[in-house]
Amino acid sequence: MTENKIKTVACPTCGKPVEWRPENAFRPFCSERCKLIDLGEWATEQYRVPAETGPNPDELV
Numbered sequence: 001m002t003e004n005k006i007k008t009v010a011c012p013t014c015g016k017p018v019e020w021r022p023e024n025a026f027r028p029f030c031s032e033r034c035k036l037i038d039l040g041e042w043a044t045e046q047y048r049v050p051a052e053t054g055p056n057p058d059e060l061v
Helices: 032-043
Strands: 008-010 017-019
Touching: none
Parallel strands: none
Antiparallel strands: 008 017
């Protein structure tokens, strides 16, 4: 018989262990509070996705 092991991950905001289950509405976060803190970090541009710089538009002419 196979056991269904529940995967546990660390909350990206506070590090608290979080069970990765469909019932956990806030996963990968442990709570709505941590989810909103993360959203606020993105909104204030504390987090950014790195982008490669393309060619200078003046050089395309």
